[in-house]
Amino acid sequence: VAKHGNRAVSSGCGSADVLEALGVNISVDQEIVEECIQQIGIGFLFAPKLHGAMKYAIGPRREIGIRTLFNMLGPLTNPAGATAQLLGVYDPKLTEMFAGVLKNMGTKRAFVVHGSDGLDEVTITGETRVAELKDGLVKTYNIHPKDYVGKTYALEAIRGGDPTLNARITRDVLSGKPGACRDVVLMNAALAIVAGDKAADIREGVKMAADCIDSGQAVKKLQALIEMSNG
Numbered sequence: 209v210a211k212h213g214n215r216a217v218s219s220g221c222g223s224a225d226v227l228e229a230l231g232v233n234i235s236v237d238q239e240i241v242e243e244c245i246q247q248i249g250i251g252f253l254f255a256p257k258l259h260g261a262m263k264y265a266i267g268p269r270r271e272i273g274i275r276t277l278f279n280m281l282g283p284l285t286n287p288a289g290a291t292a293q294l295l296g297v298y299d300p301k302l303t304e305m306f307a308g309v310l311k312n313m314g315t316k317r318a319f320v321v322h323g324s325d326g327l328d329e330v331t332i333t334g335e336t337r338v339a340e341l342k343d344g345l346v347k348t349y350n351i352h353p354k355d356y357v358g359k360t361y362a363l364e365a366i367r368g369g370d371p372t373l374n375a376r377i378t379r380d381v382l383s384g385k386p387g388a389c390r391d392v393v394l395m396n397a398a399l400a401i402v403a404g405d406k407a408a409d410i411r412e413g414v415k416m417a418a419d420c421i422d423s424g425q426a427v428k429k430l431q432a433l434i435e436m437s438n439g
Contacts, residue, residue, distance in 0.1 A: 209250040209400070210241075210288035221371050227252055229375035230430065233437040240437065245288070248432045253287055284309060293318040294400040296328035303339035307346040317342055319399045325363050330395040332388060333363050338399075353395060356414050361388040382427040394418055 213223030224234050234254045244251035284306070286293070293315055297306055299322065306320045318341040323331030330336045332353040339348045353360050365388035368374040381390050397420075398413030407413035420426045 210245055210253055210286060210290055211250070212253040212255060212286035212288065214255040221368060221374050224252070224254055225371040226374045226378060229371035230378060231434040231438070233439075236437050244433060244436050248429060248436060250429055250433055252433075252437075255285070284313070289314075291316040292403040292405065294396065294403055295320045296330075297322050298326070298328045300337045303337050304346055304348055307339035307341045311341050311344065311346065315341060317403045317405065319403055321399065330392070330399060331363075332357065332361050332366065332392045332395060334360060336395075351410065353391065356398065356410055357391040357394060359391075361391070365389075366392050378430075379427075382421060382430060384422055390421070393421075 211223065213227075215224045216222040228234050232252060234252055235257055237257075241251040241253055284295075291314065293310060295306060295310070295318060297303055297320060303320045303322055307318060310318045310320070320339040320341075321328075321330050322337045323329060324334045324336065325331050327333075330338075330351070335350040335352050337348065337350055339346055368377060377389050381393050384390075394414045394417045395410075397417035398407070398410045401407045401413035401416055402410060407416050
């Protein structure tokens with residue numbers, strides 16, 4: 209897993225902020241990130257560190273405070289060159305477009321998703337629009353959490369907060385705590401697992417994700433990432 213992310217710009221907390229709160233050193237050099245991916249199976253690619261020009265846009269983006277072109281460019285500029293991706297978009301009209309762009313960039317398998325509640329990820333409050341890239345073709349459909357985790361939740365049930373709170377939620381999920389946050393993680397992880405050709409379908413992906421958490425393997429991966437990134 210090569211997670212490409214940044215600090216919060218148009219939201220309250222970015223993936224970099226959460227990982228930093230968990231103890232991950234997000235500013236390591238590319239060589240260390242590569243070692244993490246090769247040895248642990250996961251690494252964090254901090255956008256301003258790996259895209260030199262990106263750091264000059266952070267200040268103006270924060271001042272503007274709304275979505276800009278960079279919200280579209282960011283997900284498409286993962287320097288790892290991954291051939292399988294799960295990518296979220298903030299507008300349902302972008303799902304097919306982004307899937308087509310990923311195809312043109314050489315991606316072999318991808319899911320581009322948008323939640324009906326506005327989330328740029330698979331949601332558990334209702335339907336998620338999915339544009340799936342497979343075998344050079346893009347097909348679009350909707351998925352519903354009831355078909356995979358058996359229920360829906362209110363958006364408030366998965367609302368996070370500052371990096372400290374989100375880090376605690378992450379720890380709770382990886383420790384096996386049941387509920388909405390676990391289920392939204394399972395849904396999103398499932399699509400990534402299918403994209404990576406480790407599961408035949410979403411239902412199997414959900415089971416694999418749950419087994420990974422409940423066996424303790426997921427939290428061990430996080431701890432290994434924390435230790436390796438800090439030398």
